[in-house]
Amino acid sequence: MSSINIKAPYECMELKEYKLSDFVPEFSEFRQSDDLSRFGCENIEDNLIRLEKRGKIHFENRIAVCLSCKSHHIVKNGTYERKLIFLRIGEQKCIIQKYKCKKCGKVFYSDLSSLVYPNSNITLPVIDCIENLYQIYGAGLHKIRFNLKQQHNVEISHQSIENIILNSKYEFDYDNWHYSGYCLFDSLWTRINGVWQYILALFDVKLNTLVSTKLVKSEDSKTIYNFLNESLRNQKKISIGTDLKHEYREAIDKLKVKHHFCKFHVKQAINKKDLKIILTKIN
Numbered sequence: 001m002s003s004i005n006i007k008a009p010y011e012c013m014e015l016k017e018y019k020l021s022d023f024v025p026e027f028s029e030f031r032q033s034d035d036l037s038r039f040g041c042e043n044i045e046d047n048l049i050r051l052e053k054r055g056k057i058h059f060e061n062r063i064a065v066c067l068s069c070k071s072h073h074i075v076k077n078g079t080y081e082r083k084l085i086f087l088r089i090g091e092q093k094c095i096i097q098k099y100k101c102k103k104c105g106k107v108f109y110s111d112l113s114s115l116v117y118p119n120s121n122i123t124l125p126v127i128d129c130i131e132n133l134y135q136i137y138g139a140g141l142h143k144i145r146f147n148l149k150q151q152h153n154v155e156i157s158h159q160s161i162e163n164i165i166l167n168s169k170y171e172f173d174y175d176n177w178h179y180s181g182y183c184l185f186d187s188l189w190t191r192i193n194g195v196w197q198y199i200l201a202l203f204d205v206k207l208n209t210l211v212s213t214k215l216v217k218s219e220d221s222k223t224i225y226n227f228l229n230e231s232l233r234n235q236k237k238i239s240i241g242t243d244l245k246h247e248y249r250e251a252i253d254k255l256k257v258k259h260h261f262c263k264f265h266v267k268q269a270i271n272k273k274d275l276k277i278i279l280t281k282i283n
Contacts, residue, residue, distance in 0.1 A: 045114040060097035071103040180206035181236030221250035
């Protein structure tokens with residue numbers, strides 16, 4: 001009987017390299033950091049274990065310790081469901097393990113402090129992402145919300161994003177902050193206690209962010225120059241766009257910065273000039 005060499009059907013083999021944790025949920029605690037990042041759970045402490053059971057995310061502690069008497073004589077005592085928002089996978093229903101202390105009878109839950117703040121459903125990686133978008137890139141609320149939805153599959157309200165930014169303990173390092181040098185400047189009238197005052201505002205066009213604002217009593221060229229000079233100190237000064245006010249021109253010329261007019265006001269001035277010519281011809 002002659003021997004026949006049969007080759008393995010390599011055409012049927014898949015490209016994915018499976019791991020034991022893909023088949024046995026209990027082994028998911030041994031996932032590497034890159035595996036955890038796929039589920040928005042990077043940087044969680046080692047004592048918090050993330051499992052997948054029947055299509056749902058489970059969290060439990062590797063070593064449960066009673067918060068009241070510090071005893072290790074603990075038994076599992078049911079679970080409760082909680083919605084959490086993760087990077088990449090969005091909002092998920094999670095099952096949180098409950099424990100009971102055999103010594104004092106205290107019931108407590110898995111410690112999620114390394115993943116989410118108390119009384120919040122937005123996980124820390126999402127908060128870090130929002131803070132980075134605001135602090136590093138100067139993005140506004142609408143841009144942050146759009147970026148979270150498009151890039152990270154996270155959809156939360158503008159109010160939630162604003163609350164996160166307002167509660168952030170980060171402070172801008174203005175010495176190392178650099179603007180693009182392409183700015184817009186204008187002043188706004190405002191009435192305070194019956195007195196008309198002016199809000200001077202400088203805006204960075206490329207970074208789409210507010211550079212500086214100041215409330216003043218007058219919008220004369222000297223006041224405007226001092227405001228612009230202070231706001232752009234140690235920064236690039238390439239070009240400033242304004243409307244057609246003479247005081248703005250004097251201040252910007254003194255700064256020795258290129259000055260261009262806002263397109264809207266230029267068109268408005270041209271239309272007014274054309275209108276005068278037409279009316280003159282008619283008369």
